[in-house]
Amino acid sequence: MSLLRSDLAIIKKWITPGSRVLDLGCGNGALLRVLRDERHVEGYGLEINQKNIVSCLQSGINVIQLDLDKGLDDFDDQAFDYVIMTQTLQAVHFPDHLLQEVLRVGKQGIVTFPNFAYWKNRLQIGLQGKMPVSRALPAQWYESNNIHLCTIKDFQQLCRQRHVKIKEKVILDHAHRASAPITFLPNLLGQIAIYRCQQEESLLN
Amino acid sequence: MPKSIPADSVGLVTPLTEHFDEPLELVCGRTLPRFDLVYETYGKLNAKRDNALLFCHALSGDHHAAGYHSMEDRKPGWWDNHIGPGKAFDTHRFFVVCPNNLGGCKGSTGPNTTNPETGRIYGPDFPLFTVKDWVNSQKQLMDSIGINQWAAVVGGSLGGMQVIQWAIDYPDKLRHALVIAAAPRLSAQNIGFNEVARQAILSDPEFHGGHYYEHNVVPHRGLMLARMLGHITYLSDDAMRAQFGRDLQTGRLSYDFDVQFQVESYLRYQGSSFVDRFDANTYLLMTKALDYFDPGADFENGLAEALSQTEAKFLVIAFTSDWRFSPARSKEIVKALTDAQRQVSYAEVESSEGHDAFLLPNSYYTDILNAYMARV
Numbered sequence: 176m177s178l179l180r181s182d183l184a185i186i187k188k189w190i191t192p193g194s195r196v197l198d199l200g201c202g203n204g205a206l207l208r209v210l211r212d213e214r215h216v217e218g219y220g221l222e223i224n225q226k227n228i229v230s231c232l233q234s235g236i237n238v239i240q241l242d243l244d245k246g247l248d249d250f251d252d253q254a255f256d257y258v259i260m261t262q263t264l265q266a267v268h269f270p271d272h273l274l275q276e277v278l279r280v281g282k283q284g285i286v287t288f289p290n291f292a293y294w295k296n297r298l299q300i301g302l303q304g305k306m307p308v309s310r311a312l313p314a315q316w317y318e319s320n321n322i323h324l325c326t327i328k329d330f331q332q333l334c335r336q337r338h339v340k341i342k343e344k345v346i347l348d349h350a351h352r353a354s355a356p357i358t359f360l361p362n363l364l365g366q367i368a369i370y371r372c373q374q375e376e377s378l379l380n
Numbered sequence: 381m382p383k384s385i386p387a388d389s390v391g392l393v394t395p396l397t398e399h400f401d402e403p404l405e406l407v408c409g410r411t412l413p414r415f416d417l418v419y420e421t422y423g424k425l426n427a428k429r430d431n432a433l434l435f436c437h438a439l440s441g442d443h444h445a446a447g448y449h450s451m452e453d454r455k456p457g458w459w460d461n462h463i464g465p466g467k468a469f470d471t472h473r474f475f476v477v478c479p480n481n482l483g484g485c486k487g488s489t490g491p492n493t494t495n496p497e498t499g500r501i502y503g504p505d506f507p508l509f510t511v512k513d514w515v516n517s518q519k520q521l522m523d524s525i526g527i528n529q530w531a532a533v534v535g536g537s538l539g540g541m542q543v544i545q546w547a548i549d550y551p552d553k554l555r556h557a558l559v560i561a562a563a564p565r566l567s568a569q570n571i572g573f574n575e576v577a578r579q580a581i582l583s584d585p586e587f588h589g590g591h592y593y594e595h596n597v598v599p600h601r602g603l604m605l606a607r608m609l610g611h612i613t614y615l616s617d618d619a620m621r622a623q624f625g626r627d628l629q630t631g632r633l634s635y636d637f638d639v640q641f642q643v644e645s646y647l648r649y650q651g652s653s654f655v656d657r658f659d660a661n662t663y664l665l666m667t668k669a670l671d672y673f674d675p676g677a678d679f680e681n682g683l684a685e686a687l688s689q690t691e692a693k694f695l696v697i698a699f700t701s702d703w704r705f706s707p708a709r710s711k712e713i714v715k716a717l718t719d720a721q722r723q724v725s726y727a728e729v730e731s732s733e734g735h736d737a738f739l740l741p742n743s744y745y746t747d748i749l750n751a752y753m754a755r756v
């Protein structure tokens with residue numbers, strides 16, 4: 176999954192220098208490379224795609240081949256300062272379970288996903304009657320890895336149900352800016368959602 | 381036989397011998413007063429002496445990792461796929477060192493060499509070696525060649541165990557640790573297979589308590605059986621089905637105990653040719669070293685604590701159809717390393733060839749090694 180430059184810049188700002196990071200579905204390691212070089216983080220990327228794994232190794236990124244659908248059993252509770260999941264939530268079999276795993280293994284979770292309720296997506300579905308194809312959702316329906324697309328409302332509802340506390344969020348528009356109108360109509364105008372969240376403490380042992 | 385040496389081969393190579401007069405104290409409590417290590421090197425040690433790679437061999441391996449000993453050789457060294465000019469372990473860049481382990485039977489001091497104290501062949505009196513002892517002897521070789529730090533220590537299977545031990549025992553002496561198709565310790569099933577192999581040798585009437593050299597015989601049946609059993613565990617069910625299926629040698633069943641299925645013929649051939657190149661006492665010793673390997677056992681909190689003192693960056697590789705040392709075993713190593721907050725990458729190579737896959741060509745495997753070694 177390609178990482179958009181704008182969400183990368185926002186995530187970078189959220190990360191405390193020198194922290195320990197786990198990047199789920201780390202792709203070619205672009206985010207970890209930036210965090211390593213500019214935030215001096217230590218950690219690992221988890222990835223299943225062979226080409227991406229080879230790219231990570233080429234960049235000197237620690238990458239562990241793992242199927243996220245099998246969970247994060249190999250990692251202890253609260254082992255990382257941040258567990259990051261960029262544009263991956265919608266591509267796994269059990270996003271709700273994975274979100275809980277993210278917040279079990281990480282003291283904080285950073286999650287980004289394409290907002291399916293973005294107005295252009297609504298137009299393509301509502302007027303054209305076709306699955307949306309856009310910058311945030313570049314693949315045709317038959318080629319897409321996205322099997323659990325969701326909206327900003329859906330995600331926030333899941334967070335409430337699972338006692339996940341949203342610490343910070345940024346919603347980006349079509350130009351990948353956080354513009355003023357988005358504050359009022361995030362689920363309509365937002366194309367990409369970026370959340371920093373935490374499991375409510377009562378649920379942590 | 382190579383008609384001509386391929387351009388990406390290290391070419392014709394000659395083993396070297398290093399003699400050590402310093403006694404080597406062993407984990408078993410005994411001491412090896414002096415010893416020889418036979419080894420090969422490929423490439424050139426640079427002026428800073430920081431481009432050396434150590435290769436640790438597996439149970440039946442030796443110092444001949446790449447190239448040819450003569451133009452009559454049928455096959456190159458055991459890891460010629462990956463060692464050579466332009467290959468992952470690029471001999472234009474690296475100086476490769478590969479010793480024959482002590483207790484081996486290819487020239488280094490072992491059961492088939494003469495005990496200087498008695499003037500007789502060691503035979504069963506050769507002390508039992510552990511992975512830790514091998515690493516200590518390799519460290520002596522490192523010092524005598526004049527290498528301060530390995531760029532990487534690399535090994536598959538039992539060789540991978542030596543890599544782990546290196547990283548634990550000499551943390552500042554290696555920058556990278558490549559652990560391939562290995563396990564952090566043997567399972568009961570693994571030890572069980574080794575025990576059957578040992579019993580096959582020990583119960584051969586021609587074993588003579590290990591003194592068979594003096595009787596001018598070798599425990600042919602026992603060593604052959606041990607290798608036949610071992611060989612099955614190095615292959616996968618799929619690989620055997622693909623290679624032999626239920627194909628018959630003669631096309632019909634003969635209703636006796638002669639060779640009928642092709643797999644029988646293959647295993648007998650593998651077993652028999654192994655007897656010609658390997659020593660039964662060495663086989664016993666190597667399987668024991670495998671059984672004893674358990675670096676986590678010395679630490680209260682196990683392997684993660686053992687690895688917490690390591691400084692090397694790790695690359696761990698496993699093969700999907702390997703059931704002797706399955707990916708789950710490699711993941712134990714990876715988990716211990718991540719728990720210990722060490723630097724590690726892990727790749728799982730899709731392969732139908734079982735444990736042997738670590739020696740065989742595979743494009744993803746090659747890509748991984750190339751990508752990783754480019755930054756070493």
